[in-house]
Amino acid sequence: xxxxxxxxxxxxxxxxxxxxxxxxxxxxxxxxxxxxxxxxxxxxxxxxxxxxxxxxxxxxxxxxxxxxxxxxxxxxxxxxxxxxxxxxxxxxxxxxxxxxxxxxxxxxxxxxxxxxxxxxxxxxxxxxxxxxxxxxxxxxxxxxxxxxxxxxxxxxxxxxxxxxxxxxxxxxxxxxxxxxxxxxxxxxxxxxxxxxxxxxxxxxxxxxxxxxxxxxxxxxxxxxxxxxxxxxxxxxxxxxxxxxxxxxxxxxxxxxxxxxxxxxxxxxxxxxxxxxxxxxxxxxxxxxxxxxxxxxxxxxxxxxxxxxxxxxxxxxxxxxxxxxxxxxxxxxxxxxxxxxxxxxxxxxxxxxxxxxxxxxxxxxxxxxxxxxxxxxxxxxxxxxxxxxxxxxxxxxxxxxxxxxxxxxxxxxxxxxxxxxxxxxxxxxxxxxxxxxxxxxxxxxxxxxxxxxxxxxxxxxxxxxxxxxxxxxxxxxxxxxxxxxxxxxxxxxxxxxxxxxxxxxxxxxxxxxxxxxxxxxxxxxxxxxxxxxxxxxxxxxxxxxxxxxxxxxxxxxxxxxxxxxxx
Amino acid sequence: xxxxxxxxxxxxxxxxxxxxxxxxxxxxxxxxxxxxxxxxxxxxxxxxxxxxxxxxxxxxxxxxxxxxxxxxxxxxxxxxxxxxxxxxxxxxxxxxxxxxxxxxxxxxxxxxxxxxxxxxxxxxxxxxxxxxxxxxxxxxxxxxxxxxxxxxxxxxxxxxxxxxxx
Numbered sequence: 001x002x003x004x005x006x007x008x009x010x011x012x013x014x015x016x017x018x019x020x021x022x023x024x025x026x027x028x029x030x031x032x033x034x035x036x037x038x039x040x041x042x043x044x045x046x047x048x049x050x051x052x053x054x055x056x057x058x059x060x061x062x063x064x065x066x067x068x069x070x071x072x073x074x075x076x077x078x079x080x081x082x083x084x085x086x087x088x089x090x091x092x093x094x095x096x097x098x099x100x101x102x103x104x105x106x107x108x109x110x111x112x113x114x115x116x117x118x119x120x121x122x123x124x125x126x127x128x129x130x131x132x133x134x135x136x137x138x139x140x141x142x143x144x145x146x147x148x149x150x151x152x153x154x155x156x157x158x159x160x161x162x163x164x165x166x167x168x169x170x171x172x173x174x175x176x177x178x179x180x181x182x183x184x185x186x187x188x189x190x191x192x193x194x195x196x197x198x199x200x201x202x203x204x205x206x207x208x209x210x211x212x213x214x215x216x217x218x219x220x221x222x223x224x225x226x227x228x229x230x231x232x233x234x235x236x237x238x239x240x241x242x243x244x245x246x247x248x249x250x251x252x253x254x255x256x257x258x259x260x261x262x263x264x265x266x267x268x269x270x271x272x273x274x275x276x277x278x279x280x281x282x283x284x285x286x287x288x289x290x291x292x293x294x295x296x297x298x299x300x301x302x303x304x305x306x307x308x309x310x311x312x313x314x315x316x317x318x319x320x321x322x323x324x325x326x327x328x329x330x331x332x333x334x335x336x337x338x339x340x341x342x343x344x345x346x347x348x349x350x351x352x353x354x355x356x357x358x359x360x361x362x363x364x365x366x367x368x369x370x371x372x373x374x375x376x377x378x379x380x381x382x383x384x385x386x387x388x389x390x391x392x393x394x395x396x397x398x399x400x401x402x403x404x405x406x407x408x409x410x411x412x413x414x415x416x417x418x419x420x421x422x423x424x425x426x427x428x429x430x431x432x433x434x435x436x437x438x439x440x441x442x443x444x445x446x447x448x449x450x451x452x453x454x455x456x457x458x459x460x461x462x463x464x465x466x467x468x469x470x471x472x473x474x475x476x477x478x479x480x481x482x483x484x485x486x487x488x489x490x491x492x493x494x495x496x497x498x499x500x501x502x503x504x505x506x507x508x509x510x511x512x513x514x515x516x517x518x519x520x521x522x523x524x525x526x527x528x529x530x531x532x533x534x535x536x537x538x539x540x541x542x543x544x545x546x547x548x549x550x551x552x553x554x555x556x557x558x559x560x561x562x563x564x565x566x
Numbered sequence: 567x568x569x570x571x572x573x574x575x576x577x578x579x580x581x582x583x584x585x586x587x588x589x590x591x592x593x594x595x596x597x598x599x600x601x602x603x604x605x606x607x608x609x610x611x612x613x614x615x616x617x618x619x620x621x622x623x624x625x626x627x628x629x630x631x632x633x634x635x636x637x638x639x640x641x642x643x644x645x646x647x648x649x650x651x652x653x654x655x656x657x658x659x660x661x662x663x664x665x666x667x668x669x670x671x672x673x674x675x676x677x678x679x680x681x682x683x684x685x686x687x688x689x690x691x692x693x694x695x696x697x698x699x700x701x702x703x704x705x706x707x708x709x710x711x712x713x714x715x716x717x718x719x720x721x722x723x724x725x726x727x728x729x730x731x732x
Contacts, residue, residue, distance in 0.1 A: 120581075120584065123581070123584060124588060124592050127635070128634075128636075131580075302633070303629045303632065303633075304626070304629035304630050304632075304633050307622065307625060307626070308626060308629075311622070
């Protein structure tokens, strides 16, 4: 029997295991939404306030579960509103399928109403994209889109479907199984033996891992390797949550705002074992200024990442889990007491610095607030459990959360790393919470929240149990921090002086909220927020001059690390 | 910096040239020459790209090209063992006092006159880039009215082939 293109899309989505779509209707996807209406008991549809929120929600859904997130938008502005969300997913290798409507084939290229070349626009920010002009190719194109999105290093794929293709009729037969990803590249024995030889003969190893360990489900193997070869480990922002925070060998995030001990250890190691990580400049600083004293083994599923940002001594293109499982048999059990002693000293030093910084911060609290960012994170984490999802927006609050939050399980940290998208958090939190049904916390700032608070409407409608912690410092804190340190305190366009009352915003959207400027107020509100099954905003007053430390200035190296402000 | 010539077999689908050339633009790699045309199988096109760079840049270009979904095969063509050709069409002023000089150049370079008018002469020349360059230099004093060149196509000698199907 022949069915419409719109129905083929819906049936193929179901066939591919899609249970939820995030989206926003419009002129060129009415047919598609009409079929979704018919299938509403088989696919949950989440109507967001803005297409960008829908894209971030699909991304959050994917990060929390590892499944492909699906977002649907109409042509023109609907499609362009997805762009930031797609780029966010692309930079962080998140599997996503974005479906857009377009004007009918005969109207394409005539600058028709709400027509844009979304395939052209998204070419550099998708793994691949398609425009389907022939209904006979529709089902297979969608299947390929899913296949590409979840294969190897995952990423977003866009499928643009003109309106007349949605209404055309075609035979369709559903497959019984979702598509299987392309086979993974695996390391050769020889490569792994070379890696093992380097590891066996080194004295100061450091494991540096990234988001690839979460995507590649290799947390256990990384942990086992660290134990077997007695190596400290640190991660990039994207690697956070892969390894429990209290794992003895784990030193936390390293890099521009990483933990002191973790960054120092990486610098002093004689061998860096890099796993599923791409040495972004935010994580490595300037590698040209300092003479390299360590060797690097770099294992990644994406061959294009090898020797891209740094040149490694040994590069292995491979699935991370498989290569580590095999490598574990080849490496010798080792103890590095001297090296670990050195690490312990670094950790001690870090602890002392953090403690004294906290004390100092508490002492010179302004009249406006007595809350320090770390106190806020601690108060929240005390009420969360290991399954609580932690989403963030982008800026100082994101770094404070990354530094301080005690992550225990993979896929519990939902943050925009590569693109650094302010306005990412609430949409992502909604998607992650819907995907898992779990309690979700969004750490955000007054700047970021101003970009995505429209999605409160969605959170309220969907009864999302999200605790929104706004670190409200009345400034664009991260940029202000740079202006303080490097621009002679010229605070150009970073002081808000807004009159926005986030508690009233909460009420206006039908959510709950309260304001905290003391620890006891915060504790009381946090208790209330965690027992609430609807969105709850805690508007936390934070001093405008709080800084994220330590900090390696952009383009600087470990030698330029700023650890305290006099 | 060396010059590299790579052959890229791509699926013959719309947008593929944008994907390939776009990758170069967006990652800051420069293209010296790019040509595209049909292959022995109708489903595939062959793109020949010449670029300057070091070993590192070459590797990065190859890796990035291989990641594109529509790219089936990428290979660096061995400079010494590859036939490289370019086609030039060049129009010069046809004046009595220089006509014989032009004819001599055409003959020596094994070029061909493909159009002749009272005021203009159009020559066709195939060859390696350096030969084309030399020919153009030679004709410059006679007054070049317009010219166009195709960019290079290249194919390896002997058994080595870029396969359209793996």
